[in-house]
Amino acid sequence: MDWIRICPLDAILPGGGACALIGARQVALFRPYADERVFALDNVDPFAHVSVLSRGLIVEHQGELWVASPLKKQRFRLSDGQCLEDPDYSVLSLPVEVREGMVYLPVQKD
Amino acid sequence: MTATRLLVVGNGMVGQRFLEELVDKAWPGEYDITVIGAEPRPAYDRVHLSSYFAHHTDEDLALAKPDFFTRHGIHLHLGEAVKRIDRARHQVETNLGAVIGYDKLVLATGSFPWVPPIAGSAHPACFVYRTIDDLKAIEARARGAKSGVVVGGGLLGLEAAGALKALGLETHVIEYAPVLMAEQLDRMGGEMLRRKIDALGVQVHTGKDTREIVTHGQGHKLRFADGGVLDVDLIVFSTGIRPQDTLARYGELPVAERGGIVIDDHCLTADPDIYAIGECAAWRGQFFGLVAPGYKMAQVAADHLMGCDNAFTGADMSAKLKLLGVSVGSIGDAHGRTPGAQSYVYQDDHGGVYKKLVVSADGRELLGAVLVGDVDDYGELLQMKRNALPMPAHPDTLILPAYAGARPASGVSALPGSAVICSCFDVSKDRIAAAVAGGCRSVEEIKAATGAGTGCGGCVPLIAQVLNAELSRQGIEVSNHLCQHFAHSRQALFHLIKVNQVKTFDEAIRRFGQGYGCEVCKPAVASILASAWNDYALRPDLAVLQETNDAFLGNLQKDGSYSVIPRMAGGEVTPEGLMALAQVARDFQLYTKVTGAQRIGLFGARKGDLPRIWARLIDAGFESGQAYAKSLRMVKTCVGSTWCRYGVQDSVGFGVELEHRYKGLRTPHKMKFGISGCTRECAEAQGKDVGIIATDAGWNLYVGGNGGMKPRHAELLAADLDRDTLLRYLDRFVMLYAQSADKLQRTAAWVESLDGGIDYLRTTIVDDALGLGAQLEADLAMLRAAYQCEWQRTLADPAHPSRFADFINSPAADPGLQYVPVRGQLRPAALEERRTIAIHRVED
Ligand code: SRM
Ligand SMILES: Cc1cc2nc3c(=O)[nH]c(=O)nc-3n(C[C@H](O)[C@H](O)[C@H](O)COP(=O)(O)OP(=O)(O)OC[C@H]3O[C@@H](n4cnc5c(N)ncnc54)[C@H](O)[C@@H]3O)c2cc1C
Ligand code: SF4
Ligand code: FES
Numbered sequence: 001m002d003w004i005r006i007c008p009l010d011a012i013l014p015g016g017g018a019c020a021l022i023g024a025r026q027v028a029l030f031r032p033y034a035d036e037r038v039f040a041l042d043n044v045d046p047f048a049h050v051s052v053l054s055r056g057l058i059v060e061h062q063g064e065l066w067v068a069s070p071l072k073k074q075r076f077r078l079s080d081g082q083c084l085e086d087p088d089y090s091v092l093s094l095p096v097e098v099r100e101g102m103v104y105l106p107v108q109k110d
Numbered sequence: 111m112t113a114t115r116l117l118v119v120g121n122g123m124v125g126q127r128f129l130e131e132l133v134d135k136a137w138p139g140e141y142d143i144t145v146i147g148a149e150p151r152p153a154y155d156r157v158h159l160s161s162y163f164a165h166h167t168d169e170d171l172a173l174a175k176p177d178f179f180t181r182h183g184i185h186l187h188l189g190e191a192v193k194r195i196d197r198a199r200h201q202v203e204t205n206l207g208a209v210i211g212y213d214k215l216v217l218a219t220g221s222f223p224w225v226p227p228i229a230g231s232a233h234p235a236c237f238v239y240r241t242i243d244d245l246k247a248i249e250a251r252a253r254g255a256k257s258g259v260v261v262g263g264g265l266l267g268l269e270a271a272g273a274l275k276a277l278g279l280e281t282h283v284i285e286y287a288p289v290l291m292a293e294q295l296d297r298m299g300g301e302m303l304r305r306k307i308d309a310l311g312v313q314v315h316t317g318k319d320t321r322e323i324v325t326h327g328q329g330h331k332l333r334f335a336d337g338g339v340l341d342v343d344l345i346v347f348s349t350g351i352r353p354q355d356t357l358a359r360y361g362e363l364p365v366a367e368r369g370g371i372v373i374d375d376h377c378l379t380a381d382p383d384i385y386a387i388g389e390c391a392a393w394r395g396q397f398f399g400l401v402a403p404g405y406k407m408a409q410v411a412a413d414h415l416m417g418c419d420n421a422f423t424g425a426d427m428s429a430k431l432k433l434l435g436v437s438v439g440s441i442g443d444a445h446g447r448t449p450g451a452q453s454y455v456y457q458d459d460h461g462g463v464y465k466k467l468v469v470s471a472d473g474r475e476l477l478g479a480v481l482v483g484d485v486d487d488y489g490e491l492l493q494m495k496r497n498a499l500p501m502p503a504h505p506d507t508l509i510l511p512a513y514a515g516a517r518p519a520s521g522v523s524a525l526p527g528s529a530v531i532c533s534c535f536d537v538s539k540d541r542i543a544a545a546v547a548g549g550c551r552s553v554e555e556i557k558a559a560t561g562a563g564t565g566c567g568g569c570v571p572l573i574a575q576v577l578n579a580e581l582s583r584q585g586i587e588v589s590n591h592l593c594q595h596f597a598h599s600r601q602a603l604f605h606l607i608k609v610n611q612v613k614t615f616d617e618a619i620r621r622f623g624q625g626y627g628c629e630v631c632k633p634a635v636a637s638i639l640a641s642a643w644n645d646y647a648l649r650p651d652l653a654v655l656q657e658t659n660d661a662f663l664g665n666l667q668k669d670g671s672y673s674v675i676p677r678m679a680g681g682e683v684t685p686e687g688l689m690a691l692a693q694v695a696r697d698f699q700l701y702t703k704v705t706g707a708q709r710i711g712l713f714g715a716r717k718g719d720l721p722r723i724w725a726r727l728i729d730a731g732f733e734s735g736q737a738y739a740k741s742l743r744m745v746k747t748c749v750g751s752t753w754c755r756y757g758v759q760d761s762v763g764f765g766v767e768l769e770h771r772y773k774g775l776r777t778p779h780k781m782k783f784g785i786s787g788c789t790r791e792c793a794e795a796q797g798k799d800v801g802i803i804a805t806d807a808g809w810n811l812y813v814g815g816n817g818g819m820k821p822r823h824a825e826l827l828a829a830d831l832d833r834d835t836l837l838r839y840l841d842r843f844v845m846l847y848a849q850s851a852d853k854l855q856r857t858a859a860w861v862e863s864l865d866g867g868i869d870y871l872r873t874t875i876v877d878d879a880l881g882l883g884a885q886l887e888a889d890l891a892m893l894r895a896a897y898q899c900e901w902q903r904t905l906a907d908p909a910h911p912s913r914f915a916d917f918i919n920s921p922a923a924d925p926g927l928q929y930v931p932v933r934g935q936l937r938p939a940a941l942e943e944r945r946t947i948a949i950h951r952v953e954d
Contacts, residue, residue, distance in 0.1 A: 006918065006919045007918045007919050011912065011918055012918070013650050013653060013654050014651075014654070015651070015654035015655070016653070016654040018918040019916065019917055019918060020917060020918055020919045020920075021916075021917040021919060021920040021922055024925070026917075026924070026926070029918070032626070048668065049941050050668070050669055050670045050926065051670055051924060051926045052658075052666070052670045055658045055661070055662070055666070056658070057628075057629050057632055057633075057654075057655075057657070058626075058654075059626070059627065059628035059629045059632070060595070060625050060626035060627060060628055061594075061628060065626065068628075068629040070657065070658035070666055071666065071668070073629060075629075085558065088175075088181075
């Protein structure tokens with residue numbers, strides 16, 4: 001797998017998210033703690049078909065971390081994109097790597 | 111195993127419910143399902159049909175998710191009707207000539223509107239009110255029309271009348287019986303309803319027998335048996351429904367005397383392979399024109415098909431409705447037809463309320479009730495009747511208004527566990543209790559877990575009662591706990607944070623909570639920290655706690671863009687200010703609108719553009735209007751003594767002063783003020799959290815008003831105040847609210863929650879009985895000193911552009927934001943209007 005460099009890890013606030021553009025695709029990055037753990041999900045809220053998930057709050061339920069959509073608060077699991085309210089509306093999750101303080105996402109292949 | 115071929119005829123409300131029940135319970139592949147529906151669209155919510163006039167889209171009424179049929183492999187034939195059933199061959203024939211075989215057949219063909227045989231009733235200006243297509247046709251005809259009549263004053267007729275009225279027609283209702291809604295209401299209840307409907311400008315004619323409709327050059331003339339006539343342009347018949355049982359009649363299945371396919375307790379017809387459910391079915395000779403019994407039948411039939419035990423045991427025709435804005439409820443034996451029945455009546459002509467209870471001869475059992483104008487007691491009375499609960503010693507206390515004396519404590523705790531709370535989805539009190547035990551903590555969660563409350567919605571107040579009763583019964587404190595992460599009320603947490611000088615969320619959760627935090631406690635703690643210290647909301651550690659609105663200092667719109675609403679204190683704006691706004695709106699192509707709060711909103715701003723937009727506005731002298739924040743929104747003013755002939759004080763000047771005094775202060779929920787220059791109250795101050803009305807001697811101060819979901823009039827806290835006293839009281843009020851209200855609790859709900867309500871506030875604020883006054887004033891002064899325009903502060907921060915940029919790794923603008931023109935401006939493109947943006951798959 002080829003990786004593309006996105007941004008310095010520090011550009012994402014601990015506890016916050018950010019949106020990366022790869023080709024035409026928008027990917028939400030989340031950094032729940034002040035460390036190197038980063039998660040990536042498709043940025044599109046599947047309920048509203050709007051690209052906003054990176055702007056949601058990172059929240060904890062059932063012992064796991066989720067992002068709550070900023071639009072109507074449905075929650076998506078950071079680890080795999082599964083939707084808590086309705087699994088039919090889950091989103092894609094992507095692998096992420098952090099190397100030497102930089103965040104990497106997989107490159108798209110056409 | 112080969113799949114059972116299941117054929118469902120009719121894709122209406124009940125047919126759809128049946129499918130949902132079945133796919134939920136069956137193994138994948140157990141059934142090969144075909145659905146044939148005569149209407150051109152899949153099932154929709156007929157109960158809320160009239161709302162079609164408001165939004166005009168099929169999707170809003172749709173009952174199934176768009177991919178429901180494909181996902182479950184259901185073959186759906188729309189716009190096709192079954193013509194004939196060949197029971198011997200186990201097949202049906204459709205009007206398109208298709209022949210389809212079945213192992214099991216479900217008839218869910220509903221009913222059809224019955225039109226009396228009146229000469230002229232077949233004219234194209236005559237309509238019925240049943241389907242979306244009916245409504246489309248009515249609307250098209252109404253465009254050239256001035257007046258319309260609904261023949262039939264039953265509940266559907268009144269609903270149709272409401273629709274005609276909303277279409278702008280002069281509206282008449284003709285009823286054959288002497289009263290409206292003769293099925294559900296007694297004579298006096300019908301009279302009360304009639305008066306209320308008359309008052310709305312709908313002309314009601316009762317006791318009229320329509321004989322003939324004559325079409326003349328300009329319109330149509332209804333002729334009545336008593337010789338009277340009525341000229342109208344459009345006619346809607348709502349004279350009853352009949353079960354759609356033709357298929358059974360031709361298929362030689364027994365039908366009931368008054369129509370409807372005869373079914374047994376399992377919803378089976380005389381043919382063991384054919385079920386009938388919904389309005390087309392007759393159980394013990396009766397058919398049911400409501401959706402709840404149909405839903406129950408859907409469940410019974412699905413269960414029986416799969417070999418599970420369940421039975422239809424009848425349903426009463428109790429109903430609660432809102433017709434033309436008038437609430438009406440009818441329960442059980444509303445007419446008191448049970449031998450020996452006695453009744454209690456309460457009538458308030460002034461308030462337009464009529465209530466009647468029908469009780470058994472021995473006074474022990476509730477048989478029925480009629481409620482007009484006030485249906486708050488509907489849920490409780492219905493439960494009382496259904497569960498044959500014991501009546502209080504004086505049954506009349508059940509319908510007397512609360513102020514008439516002590517109400518016997520009854521409520522949901524008296525209900526047996528088997529009591530059905532939601533009849534649409536057949537959810538019992540026990541199931542709600544189980545859901546609460548399983549972790550549901552709000553009505554929303556109960557809806558999601560059980561389906562209760564997601565049909566007609568009539569049971570929602572009762573669900574809330576059961577929820578609260580269960581929470582306290584199961585020893586779960588009626589959650590004033592913030593959430594699972596903080597076992598404290600907001601008020602307690604506020605004090606802990608203040609007293610311990612806590613300045614960050616991390617410290618707060620470490621010391622007073624547990625875990626990581628969630629969408630409830632993060633913003634709530636951010637709000638508490640702000641009310642305690644008024645620090646910059648976008649300090650990095652605070653920014654990640656904020657909802658997106660606060661995080662980007664604008665309100666998120668449905669398409670992912672934001673709104674920009676600068677402060678316009680008191681609603682004042684200079685021509686230069688207007689020009690500056692206009693230029694910004696034009697340059698950034700923002701949709702512009704006067705908001706409901708006396709200021710101008712610019713909508714559709716890209717996140718990445720927000721800093722540049724605000725830089726321009728701040729240059730022009732504007733500051734953040736905090737339309738995104740839980741804080742003071744605005745002070746609505748009227749022109750007052752400056753301009754108005756009647757004004758006795760300078761309401762604008764004082765309003766502007768107040769807005770600047772309290773702006774920026776974060777509170778548990780938003781606050782709105784209003785200030786009127788005289789008692790005519792043009793600023794609607796009494797509908798605001800704080801309302802101030804000028805008097806000859808000074809100002810009257812009202813608090814705890816609300817518009818929005820549950821309007822409430824503000825209550826008078828103190829009268830004839832001078833400026834300084836008023837400010838002192840107001841400082842105390844605002845600060846007390848900030849410190850002690852619950853999360854997201856507006857002042858109205860807060861005042862109501864206080865023991866002693868407004869009197870408590872008066873003692874605390876005006877009399878200063880608790881000696882809190884000085885401290886509250888000092889707290890407020892400290893916060894006021896810390897005020898800064900959040901946008902100004904943000905622009906001064908060198909890191910701001912990257913915070914707002916659409917993407918962290920690219921300067922590009924989000925291509926997802928797309929707009930189309932509307933009335934000279936731009937609005938977000940709907941999904942189907944958006945251009946597709948090529949998406950490539952990311953391979954892993
Ligand atoms: C823009 C505006 C409608 C308009 O086109 O005029 C509006 C828009 C929204 N209102 Fe409002 N309300 C607007 C005036 C009102 C008014 C009228 C008024 O202020 O006099 C009311 C009734 C008065 C009241 O609040 O008592 C009002 C009662 C609500 C409520 C119900 C509050 C309640 O206590 O019941 C909500 C929901 C909430 O806050 O939880 C709400 C929530 C909202 C939200 C924030 C919904 C949301 O989460 O997206 C809307 C987005 C605001 C935005 O995009 O900027 N809006 N909203 C008005 C902005 C006023 C402003 O300049 O700041
Ligand atoms: C304006 C309005 C307001 C209402 N308000 C309320 C309310 O407040 N509360 C309440 O409880 N009820 C209300 N109702 C009644 C409620 O809508 C019905 O009880 C419910 O729709 C019945 O569902 P059903 O599936 O039995 O029939 P329907 O929803 O009528 O569905 C039957 C379907 O079968 C189709 N069909 C018929 N024959 C054939 C055939 N031979 N082949 C193929 N398809 C066929 C029909 O075209 C139709 O689409 C209201 C109804 C209306 C019209
Ligand atoms: S009433 Fe308020 S919240 Fe509802 S749509 Fe209008 S602006 Fe939005
Ligand atoms: S009774 Fe209709 S939704 Fe519950």
